[in-house]
Amino acid sequence: MGRQRPGTPTLEEVAALAGVGRGTVSRVINNAPGVRDSTRRAVQRAIAELGYVPNLAARSLAGHRADAVALVMTETDWRMFGEPFFTEIVHAVGDALTDTPVQLLLTLVRTDTERRRFVEYARGGRVDGVLLMSVHAADPLPDMLAKAGLPTVMLGRRSGDESVTYVDADNAGGARGAVTYLLESGRRAIGAISGPLDMYVAECRLRGYREALELSGVAADPSLVVEGDDFTEETGRRAMTSLIGRHPELDAVFAASDTLAAGALEALGAAGRRVPRDVAVIGFDDLHPARPTDPPLTTVRQPLGEIGRAMVRLLLEEMEESPVAWRHVILRTELVRRDTA
């Protein structure tokens, strides 16, 4: 495997051509202060003439930094949340990094082999920090990285007392707001289609549903809640079907994700129920840019851009300080009303 072509000019050659010392060239390429303007220009001319490009391995070795961060996606992230969610986060992260010299590296970790390889890559010092899209309780990666002392920021948390730095949406609050809105608009028989409860995000959203009922003094009927095995449309469809079978009087549903909501809508249509007139549906909105106004649904929208920006801010801060200050950020969600109620 070849790399920087043999014969690539080095800093030393630049220095020789410009008639200055290596230190001066180093200062120029790092725009450090304390270099006379004429000298700087002379060096820049030499750099241009030679087509000099700094060797980043050498810089890394001497400077103890990689000027790169990795954003890790597990296979399940990719599938579960779908593209739009992912796209918005990545764009926000990229934007937040624009004014820095930090290169963003996306990596896919699907198998144990890939995880091992990535951990070696990260621990080996090729990145200064790691952003994790992962949210699975069983994922060992966050702890591996944290134990290795690598600045790490997660999107979402694995449990209520997550130790690794994270940024999350206010899932419980958002769900509570949604259900409260349904109650205020006069709905009473409100079902819930939950995601898999071994995921903390699903747990939070279901908790929000329950809290809203409780706060309004509405008795919680366990048979109004269906736990899905995943967040897919198919699961939403099935959940909705069983829900209307058990509860013909149902007049509203809170779905823990927009894909679940989409499935629910379909099942309602198939059952001849009109939405939102007969049954109002509110979904938690993980994918919003994808489905413009498509199901005329009131949704709980997450501030995806803000989440990405917050992740970068936290990561950069952790990269500065040596004594890592663990921190958590929870961002508010927004209830976007269309014509549900």
Next chain:
Amino acid sequence: MGRQRPGTPTLEEVAALAGVGRGTVSRVINNAPGVRDSTRRAVQRAIAELGYVPNLAARSLAGHRADAVALVMTETDWRMFGEPFFTEIVHAVGDALTDTPVQLLLTLVRTDTERRRFVEYARGGRVDGVLLMSVHAADPLPDMLAKAGLPTVMLGRRSGDESVTYVDADNAGGARGAVTYLLESGRRAIGAISGPLDMYVAECRLRGYREALELSGVAADPSLVVEGDDFTEETGRRAMTSLIGRHPELDAVFAASDTLAAGALEALGAAGRRVPRDVAVIGFDDLHPARPTDPPLTTVRQPLGEIGRAMVRLLLEEMEESPVAWRHVILRTELVRRDTA
């Protein structure tokens, strides 16, 4: 910015603990031959005890390789082709790299800033090679990388005489086959909805359409061809609308992408034409895993997995040899019949 935590054990410390020289430790971690088994085990024990992880910057500097390759996506790739296309390629690439020590890095290049940063990253020796998803004629990146002597493989080509190594589907052949199939099934008034002709891929597909007509001795009517400004559904819809306006007798359409085809189908439905009974539609299938059997459409399918694997094979080969052998691979497409004709 911190990196490998201070206090990280070095190869030297491992050597000391194991009571051997640095060279021996190096041989062990690279599992080079010529180390006695007992020695090897002693070293491995020391590595485990210390929790040693090689410093990749140092390895890179001394070894002249990065053990990493980048897959670059431009903003337009990402949007234009959509997720499924992208996903399949990336998965295939990842799989092809599984048995190597090479880490796959996805990078997003949207702006000039990001392009500059990436070029410095790549030329700086942080990757041994680059895979480009880009297909835009105006994209300067391929030439920048090639000029820098970096092994580079493109997906698709920018023109008929592309100099950079690429892997491409047989776009002209696929289109020709599709239109021939329509002709053979008795259709005669066959329209074409083309993509933007400043993209070589669109040019090829349209050429295939024309060649099929010519081979069958059917006169080419220019008013049966609509050039879209992009590959979106909206464009497909508009193109189809204008097509049936001009040619009520139309009984088949070749669309240069599946999104264009989807738009065309919609417009046909809105116009009260039945598909495929009244009008047969064949699309070139860029996204197939996404739309399982959704529009009951015969499509020209690209071997996405093979494309990804071929890209990796070519890249690895270029990384081996010093005298770069420019090469191009064009893979056959497949006509997947559903009930179009």
Next chain:
DNA sequence: ATGAAAGCGCTAACAC
């Protein structure tokens, strides 16, 4: 089979 030693190209600390 294994140890010793010479770099790889840069940054940063220190002298001038």
Next chain:
DNA sequence: GTGTTAGCGCTTTCAT
């Protein structure tokens, strides 16, 4: 301001 120097931690000859 600018030149000099000492590493950063590894791979790779070259001895032994």
